[in-house]
Amino acid sequence: MIRLQFDKVSKYFPPVRGRRDSEGVQAIKDVDVAVEDGEVVSLIGPSGCGKSTLLNLGSGLDRPSGGNVFVDGQPVDGPSEHVAFMLQKDLLLPWRTIRKNVEFGQEIRGLSAGERRDRAMHFLGLYHLDGFANHYPHELSGGMRQRAALARTMMMDPDVLLLDEPFSALDAQTKMVLQADLARTLQEEKKTAFLITHDLVEALALSDRVLVMSRRPGRIIREIIVDIPDRNDPMKRRQHERIGPMMAELMSLLDISKTAEEMAA
Amino acid sequence: MSQRDAAPCAPCAPAPYLTGHEPVTLEDAKARQWSWNFIFRGMSHNWVLSALIFTVVFVFWEWGLKILEVEPFIFPRLSKIWEETVHMWAESELLRHTWNTCLSVIIGFVLGSLLGALIGYLFGMSPTAEIVASPYILALQIAPKVAFAPLFILWFGYNETPKILVTVLIVFFPILINVLTAVRGVDPAMVSLARSFNASRWQIFWKIEFPASMPALFSGLRIGATLAVIGVTVGEFVGGNTGLGYLLVQGEAGGNAGAVFSTIIILTMIGILSYCLVILAERWVLRYMPKRKFGDVNN
Numbered sequence: 001m002i003r004l005q006f007d008k009v010s011k012y013f014p015p016v017r018g019r020r021d022s023e024g025v026q027a028i029k030d031v032d033v034a035v036e037d038g039e040v041v042s043l044i045g046p047s048g049c050g051k052s053t054l055l056n057l058g059s060g061l062d063r064p065s066g067g068n069v070f071v072d073g074q075p076v077d078g079p080s081e082h083v084a085f086m087l088q089k090d091l092l093l094p095w096r097t098i099r100k101n102v103e104f105g106q107e108i109r110g111l112s113a114g115e116r117r118d119r120a121m122h123f124l125g126l127y128h129l130d131g132f133a134n135h136y137p138h139e140l141s142g143g144m145r146q147r148a149a150l151a152r153t154m155m156m157d158p159d160v161l162l163l164d165e166p167f168s169a170l171d172a173q174t175k176m177v178l179q180a181d182l183a184r185t186l187q188e189e190k191k192t193a194f195l196i197t198h199d200l201v202e203a204l205a206l207s208d209r210v211l212v213m214s215r216r217p218g219r220i221i222r223e224i225i226v227d228i229p230d231r232n233d234p235m236k237r238r239q240h241e242r243i244g245p246m247m248a249e250l251m252s253l254l255d256i257s258k259t260a261e262e263m264a265a
Numbered sequence: 266m267s268q269r270d271a272a273p274c275a276p277c278a279p280a281p282y283l284t285g286h287e288p289v290t291l292e293d294a295k296a297r298q299w300s301w302n303f304i305f306r307g308m309s310h311n312w313v314l315s316a317l318i319f320t321v322v323f324v325f326w327e328w329g330l331k332i333l334e335v336e337p338f339i340f341p342r343l344s345k346i347w348e349e350t351v352h353m354w355a356e357s358e359l360l361r362h363t364w365n366t367c368l369s370v371i372i373g374f375v376l377g378s379l380l381g382a383l384i385g386y387l388f389g390m391s392p393t394a395e396i397v398a399s400p401y402i403l404a405l406q407i408a409p410k411v412a413f414a415p416l417f418i419l420w421f422g423y424n425e426t427p428k429i430l431v432t433v434l435i436v437f438f439p440i441l442i443n444v445l446t447a448v449r450g451v452d453p454a455m456v457s458l459a460r461s462f463n464a465s466r467w468q469i470f471w472k473i474e475f476p477a478s479m480p481a482l483f484s485g486l487r488i489g490a491t492l493a494v495i496g497v498t499v500g501e502f503v504g505g506n507t508g509l510g511y512l513l514v515q516g517e518a519g520g521n522a523g524a525v526f527s528t529i530i531i532l533t534m535i536g537i538l539s540y541c542l543v544i545l546a547e548r549w550v551l552r553y554m555p556k557r558k559f560g561d562v563n564n
């Protein structure tokens with residue numbers, strides 16, 4: 001069963017009215033993606049190629065200018081309760097304690113205070129944050145804040161998780177710990193996930209498939225099936241012998257050597 | 266507060282998660298205690314130097330002026346100012362006038378703040394309303410507000426209303442501008458987050474925009490607290506027979522520099538007091554914020 005589907009999706013940003021230097025941008029063009037139930041699919045591509053744009057369309061926060069987005073076969077025409085997203089920015093509200101931040105989504109949905117609290121404490125425990133329930137976000141490290149954001153996302157009990165470079169602001173070690181947390185959760189809860197990243201190892205370590213997007217206007221130019229076991233254990237997967245060759249292939253696809261030359265020139 | 270203080274001291278994070286940024290809970294809780302030293306928190310003053318300078322100023326004001334033989338009607342000595350204060354207390358109902366001014370400051374400040382914040386949030390939420398009203402608001406902002414005092418007296422007569430109106434007008438703008446800027450400056454990603462949970466426009470306001478505007482609102486309130494004293498004083502200058510502004514005019518008419526100084530000092534103290542009250546409220550409302558340094562006057 002297909003959980004998330006982009007069907008010939010295009011997005012054109014028209015020029016800003018009243019600004020003479022502003023041009024329209026064709027961010028993505030005819031993107032076809034289908035993510036099966038329980039599947040984890042990563043999307044990589046040069047920056048500015050339209051990855052976040054695609055994710056915004058998936059979350060229902062923005063509308064495509066062409067094509068259709070479906071969640072569980074239903075066309076997306078606004079934010080859906082089956083979808084939750086997580087960004088590079090943790091978006092914790094500074095005036096709320098960590099627990100209240102985790103509760104935020106369910107508070108808006110109108111879940112009762114008691115139930116909210118219990119569930120928030122459950123997820124805080126799951127991500128090793130139970131000692132920080134009554135702390136404010138600024139009192140936590142970047143890694144802990146991002147775990148709180150993950151707890152807030154999981155608290156919504158979504159079928160589909162949209163993740164936009166969720167760990168790219170973290171240091172290497174913290175990142176690996178969080179990747180492990182995420183991989184474990186995705187496997188245990190059988191969640192479907194669409195993960196945008198610019199970290200090739202992260203893409204390979206966490207997902208079942210990796211999609212490569214071209215420069216703008218973004219199109220899917222390649223799909224790599226990551227048929228390596230241990231999707232729930234990225235630490236182990238990283239060391240698998242087939243990761244190396246896959247990395248090499250991705251690097252050549254992304255023209256990384258060419259980009260480096262261009263930048264040097 | 267109590268909830269925070271009772272927070273467990275984070276024993277639970279296993280070793281791999283420790284990143285060297287873990288907060289020191291107990292000290293945090295103590296530093297947040299609601300108390301008077303709250304207000305001076307972060308003032309890393311050199312107390313000895315401050316005391317020294319204070320003494321020098323004090324000594325000069327009293328005995329320096331005497332040695333230099335400055336005329337008391339130009340610049341009175343401290344003892345003379347004190348004498349005048351006692352005299353005004355006994356003869357001119359100083360207490361009643363002071364209380365009257367305080368009351369006007371409070372009423373004008375509260376009304377001006379409410380109005381400024383209300384319109385700030387309204388404009389923040391409705392760009393159309395702002396576009397329609399902004400030329401008038403701008404004109405009114407540029408106009409010297411105190412110049413409206415005579416007009417208000419013509420309209421309302423010699424009573425409390427004109428000076429309160431002047432105060433409302435003066436307090437209104439910094440708060441309006443700060444609130445408006447803050448609501449406009451809310452991180453759109455935070456609004457998107459709320460929208461992704463299907464939050465209503467009203468929920469987005471109450472749960473994101475309003476709390477996000479608190480720091481800016483309080484910056485506005487701080488400015489407003491000092492401006493309120495100016496507004497009331499000018500209002501009392503121009504008309505009426507109550508308040509410290511009236512005593513100032515009386516002092517001037519009688520060539521009594523001591524009385525003028527005394528009144529200025531009391532007005533300053535009212536200003537400081539209202540400023541401090543705003544800071545106390547701010548410290549309480551914004552207790553979630555990382556600690557800021559409060560030593561400087563202009564933060």
Ligand SMILES: Nc1ncnc2c1ncn2[C@@H]1O[C@H](COP(=O)(O)OP(=O)(O)O)[C@@H](O)[C@H]1O
Nearest residue numbers: 013025027046047048049050051052053054216
């Ligand atoms: N709201 C918008 N209005 C106009 N242009 C936009 C908007 N959002 C993104 N773009 C443009 O679309 C292109 C793709 O952006 P984005 O999806 O953020 O790229 P990526 O996430 O892959 O780095 C960029 O050129 C960006 O400038």
Ligand SMILES: [Mg+2]
Nearest residue numbers: 051052053164
């Ligand atoms: Mg992006």
